[in-house]
Amino acid sequence: MITITNASVAYGSHLVLRDITLQIKPGEFVLVTGQTGSGKSTFLKLLYMGMDPVKGSVSVGGYHSASITTRQKALLRRSLGIVFQDHRLFDDRSVYDNVAFALEVTGARHRDIQRKVLHALGDVGLSHQRHRKPSELSGGEQQRVVIARALVNSPVFLLADEPTGNLDPATSREILQLLAAINMGGMGVVMATHNADQAGAMRGRRMVIEEGVLRELPAC
């Protein structure tokens, strides 16, 4: 469960988000739209507690913004699947190793890592490409690897920041369909996009950020 209560977020004196109050339940699909610079990435940062609110509070997975420690922030981020806007895959490693990396840092057992990585790659339809290097894949396939990496820890929520940012319209649709399928499997998804057209094609809750205010639109 994600609970945001009267939260405001600022960079120095620049107030980016004002007085957000919102609950997101496990399993929900939430689409956050808004123009470039409106505060979508900042909103996601608030959710994974990469930023403290200057006012109000955020509570995610039992952690509270007012009391969370640095160590707990690392644990929280491990319990969320995060697809960053400027994701980086390691090109000196295979697709498999790029996904496994997220688990290796947690000290998981080799056999568990193997099972989870193959499962995550299967979920994104890339099992057959697991021995390749990311640079040998198409842009859409690379984004699938990034999503597999975010899924591999079985997070309650997947946070995706402009997951179709650099993709052509057809490949974007495939990635959106993949996120919808992941959500159908029970995982909550919070996705930010500047492309309001995509919002029309998705089922779920829709929000828009305008002039620092997050507003919920009628669901579709």
Ligand SMILES: Nc1ncnc2c1ncn2[C@@H]1O[C@H](COP(=O)(O)OP(=O)(O)O)[C@@H](O)[C@H]1O
């Ligand atoms: N690290 C930062 N320091 C200062 N200002 C920032 C920083 N990151 C973002 N901003 C500003 O906050 C606003 C919202 O940015 P952002 O959340 O990245 O928007 P979006 O993701 O919707 O494009 C913009 O005006 C941006 O310039």
Ligand SMILES: [Mg+2]
């Ligand atoms: Mg952004």
